[in-house]
Amino acid sequence: MNMKGWFTEMARNKRNSGSVIILSVIVIVLVAGFFMYKSGVFGGKEKQKITVYSIFQEEEARKILDKFKAETGIDYDILRLPSGEAVSRIQNEMSNPQADFLMGGPADSHQVLKEAGSLEAYVSPNASDIADNMKDKEGHWTGFYLNPVAIGINENRWKEKYGDAPYPQSFKELTDPKFKGEIGMSDPATSGTAYTAVASLAQVWGDDEMLNYMKELLPNLKERPKSGIEPIQKAAKGEYTIGITFLGDQLKIKYQGNPITSIVPEAAGYEVGALSIVKNGPNTEAAKKLMDYMLTKEPGEIYTQSAYAVSVKDSVPIPEGGIxxxxxxxxxxxxxxxAAAQRKDLQSALKDLK
Structure with missing residues (x-):
C-alpha cells in the first residue's frame, strides 16, 4: 500500500470509530432516559397493571379504578365476585396469588383472610382519621364504608298481595306463612350480605334461636341466590315482594325509579365494607398505591354517591338521598x-337446615 492509500485507510477507520462512539453514546442516552422515565424523573408514568377482585358492583369499582388509572397510569384487570367466593378464591390461590387487591365486602370476610395469612399488612398514611374499630390495627384491612342490612319491599306488589296491611318492622314478622314464596335472601355461604344478617341475629338472639328462626323463614324464601344484591333487584322487578339486602343496594334500586320502601329493623347487622392487599400478589407496590388512593376523598365520594353507603371518613358527606x-x-x-370467628361454624350449621 502506498503512502496515500495508507492515509486514506486511516481516515476511514477514524470515521468508523467515531461513528461507533457516537452510536454507543446514543444507545447509552436512550437506555438511561428510558430508566429515568420509568422512575418518574421526567414525570413519566410506569406501565403497570393491577388485578382487583371486586365485591363492589363492577360499575362502581370501574368508576374508581378509571380515576386511579388516569392519575397514576396504572392499568387494571377486574373480576367481580360475591364475598364468599372471593374469600375462597384468595385462600385457594395462596400458593400462587392471582390478585393484588380485594375491594369491598364485609370486614369480617377480610378478617377471615387475615387469619388465614392471605393478606399483606399495610398501614396507609391516609387511614389515620378512620376510627380504630373500622380498621385492622396491623393494617391487614381498612374500612371504607358502612351499610346496614334492611328489609326492602316492592310497594306495588305489596299492595296487590296484602292491600293496606302495614309493612313488617322486624325480622320475626317475615316468618308469617302469608309471605310464602314472597321473600328473597341470598345464601349466607356465598354472600357477605346474608352472612352479616344471620351473624347479627346470632349475636342478639343466640345461635340456637337464630337457627330456629332461619328454619322457620326457609319456607317463605322464593330463592337464595349467591349475590347479595340479587334479592332486591328481583323484588324490584316484581318476582317477589321482599328482598333482604344491604340498605345501600335498596336505595340505589329505588332511585333508579323503582317503588321500594326500606326498613332497618332491630338486630340488623351492618357491614364495614373494607379494602385489603393480597399477600405476595403480582404487584404489591401498585396495590399499596391503590390503597392510598382509595382512602382519599374523591373515591369515597364516587362510591357513596353511587352505592348510597356512608363513608367511614367524616370528610366524605352522606350522599343526597342516603340515610x-x-x-x-x-x-x-x-x-x-x-362474626368472623364464628363464620365457619355458623355457615356449616346453616347448610344443614332443610
Missing amino acids: DIKSTNYNASYDLLK
Missing part, C-alpha cells in the same frame, strides 16, 4: 370480629 346509619334501628353493638 345516616345512626338514624336507624341497626344493631350498634354488632361485633364484626366475633
Whole structure:
C-alpha cells in the first residue's frame, strides 16, 4: 500500500470509530432516559397493571379504578365476585396469588383472610382519621364504608298481595306463612350480605334461636341466590315482594325509579365494607398505591354517591338521598370480629337446615 492509500485507510477507520462512539453514546442516552422515565424523573408514568377482585358492583369499582388509572397510569384487570367466593378464591390461590387487591365486602370476610395469612399488612398514611374499630390495627384491612342490612319491599306488589296491611318492622314478622314464596335472601355461604344478617341475629338472639328462626323463614324464601344484591333487584322487578339486602343496594334500586320502601329493623347487622392487599400478589407496590388512593376523598365520594353507603371518613358527606346509619334501628353493638370467628361454624350449621 502506498503512502496515500495508507492515509486514506486511516481516515476511514477514524470515521468508523467515531461513528461507533457516537452510536454507543446514543444507545447509552436512550437506555438511561428510558430508566429515568420509568422512575418518574421526567414525570413519566410506569406501565403497570393491577388485578382487583371486586365485591363492589363492577360499575362502581370501574368508576374508581378509571380515576386511579388516569392519575397514576396504572392499568387494571377486574373480576367481580360475591364475598364468599372471593374469600375462597384468595385462600385457594395462596400458593400462587392471582390478585393484588380485594375491594369491598364485609370486614369480617377480610378478617377471615387475615387469619388465614392471605393478606399483606399495610398501614396507609391516609387511614389515620378512620376510627380504630373500622380498621385492622396491623393494617391487614381498612374500612371504607358502612351499610346496614334492611328489609326492602316492592310497594306495588305489596299492595296487590296484602292491600293496606302495614309493612313488617322486624325480622320475626317475615316468618308469617302469608309471605310464602314472597321473600328473597341470598345464601349466607356465598354472600357477605346474608352472612352479616344471620351473624347479627346470632349475636342478639343466640345461635340456637337464630337457627330456629332461619328454619322457620326457609319456607317463605322464593330463592337464595349467591349475590347479595340479587334479592332486591328481583323484588324490584316484581318476582317477589321482599328482598333482604344491604340498605345501600335498596336505595340505589329505588332511585333508579323503582317503588321500594326500606326498613332497618332491630338486630340488623351492618357491614364495614373494607379494602385489603393480597399477600405476595403480582404487584404489591401498585396495590399499596391503590390503597392510598382509595382512602382519599374523591373515591369515597364516587362510591357513596353511587352505592348510597356512608363513608367511614367524616370528610366524605352522606350522599343526597342516603340515610345516616345512626338514624336507624341497626344493631350498634354488632361485633364484626366475633362474626368472623364464628363464620365457619355458623355457615356449616346453616347448610344443614332443610
